[in-house]
Amino acid sequence: MTRDEIFSASLQYFLAPIRDLLGDHDVTEIMVNGPDEVFVERGGRLFSTDRTFSSDDALRSAVHNIAQYVGREINADQPILDARLPDGSRVHVVIPPSSRGGVCLTIRKFRRDTLTLSDFVRLGSLSEMAAEFLSIAVRLRKNILVAGGTGTGKTTFLNGLSFAIPADERIIVIEDSSELRLGQPHTVYLEAQTADSAGRGAVSIRQLFMASLRMRPDRIIVGEVRGGEALDMLQSMLSGHSGSLTTVHASTPRDALVRLETLSLMSDVELPVYVARAQAASAIHLVVQLSRSSEDGRRRVTRITEQTGLDDANRYTFRDLFRLDVGRRGPELVHTGEGASFAGELREQGLESEARLSASVWK
Template sequence: MNNHEIFSATVAHYLAPIRQYLDDASITEVMINRFDEIFIETNGQLKRAPAKFADEEAYRAAVNNILQFTGKSITSNQPLIDTRLPDGSRVHVAMTPCARFGTAVTIRKFNKETLDINRLMELGALTRQAREYLNVAIKSERNILVAGGTSSGKTSLLNALSADIPPGARIVVIEDSAELQLQQEHVISLEARRPDQYGRGEVTIRDLFRSSLRLRPDRIIIGEVRGGEALDMIQAMTSGHGGSMGTLHANNPADALNRLETMALMSKVELPLHALRAQVSSAIDIVVQTSRHIGGRRLVSQISEIDPVDVNGRYQLRDVFAMRPVVDKKGRKGMQLKPTGVRSAMAGLLRGNAARVVTDLTKAIFTPAAEPTNAG
């Protein structure tokens, strides 16, 4: 057995009390509040599970074993940590004193089903028109930010969209805890590292970003923008690294730009606000908003392009797709992602592969407005 197989078997042994939930495809998240208090999320609903660990010692042993898989450890000086299981499931651990009632663990399960873009369309996460539009944008090397709330499908969508990156492109992926599963051939995956108990060996997202620029990337993908690395990303996007992508927590596209601006200010680099906003609007071409609805359904709810800031330094967005009321064949009312009728800023500028994938579905979006003619 290789090391990965050994760790897989060992982790499975220690997590035996919750193994049935980790193996159940209908369960998306397992939340352990204490050794004897476990909740699961299934079909978008939270439920108390009857399972429990034998005692606090057995629970702590399981947590330590999970952390050992990625070479991490948790102490009173480092009570919060992100890691993953051998199958790729994301794990967050919080212990005392931050977790008042004892060590808490949340496991966001890795979806063993490959959610490619066609599968997302089958699930109703986005429409064929929106899918074609995003394909054109990726092939046009537009910088895309996927925004949404917790568990709204940001990472799954980013994974699926990355498949449209042309083959041969050198992609550098930067993550705090490895989660993305890109299928391209030429991928470099970088993962941040926390300092040890003596404060040594830390590698931050910002460190990785600077390193990535020396790795000759064609495109850079950031798993999640959380802090001062936002400024590094913005500057990279405006200096020749087109077609880059990332995710960010935000409730709508306008909030996404404001949050990106706030995080860029966390870099402690002195930059006038109007200059920063101009850089943000120049760096980000498109914001794709994801939402989680009642019942756990995840979908794309809005796609907006970013125009240059106005004369007052305010962000300007053009909503290319938005949710609109529809009535199905059975007369049932609902909402669906529809084109707004606004032309894309890419209209008339498409070349090569990007122009070739445009069909009648999105032709109106990418066709320039007719020039007025002078009578006479």
């Protein structure tokens, strides 16, 4: 048996109380709040279950089994663990004393199917017109920022957006925890690493990003920007590596740009605020805003917004190209009537025939 097969077998034993949930394709996330409380997410909504672990020690044993597999430790001195199961599912653990109520284990399950923009249209998360527009924008090498709150499907949508990248390009994917699965044949996946118990072996997103610039990328995709690597990413966008895609936690397009600006200031480069803002304004072309409905749990694109630079007061300016409208047929992403400022590039690149549904956006 291979190492992964041995671990999978031991995992089946230690996680027996939730084993059927791990195999349930309708469950997207499992949340264990101590041995007696297990919740799941189905269809974007949370549900309580009757699953329990026999004791706190049984739950701790499962957690230590996972830590052993990834070669890390979890204890009172290191009470937080990020790991990945053999199938790619993402695991996050917090134990006492950092977790007052006992061991907290969260498993975000790995999607075996990869969704394209057409799938998002079929699911009602995106309109056909908007999907065509985004596909063309990717081919025109626009830098696109996917924004949304926790659990809105940013990574899944980023993956779908990536399918619009031409198959002959070399793509470097950088993630904190590997989740993206691109369809292009020439894709290189880089993953950050945490330090071992001796504080060695840590590899940050920023280090990987700097390494990727020396790997002859046509495109760089960063799963999520969380720190000072935002500055390196913005500067690379401005220095020839256009067509980048990434995600950020933010509830509006303006918040997304402000957060990117703030993250840039977290780098070890002393940068005036106005310079960070100017770089973000010059680098990011489009913001795709996602949200999750509190009523039905459905994840939707609520806005596709062009970022149009800074005004005289040094504030970001925006133009909504698509906006979610609640009409008689329910929520629908509709064209606002505004045209993209980079519409002329469509003709320059010979892609006019591609704009069959979205021609009005390219006017």
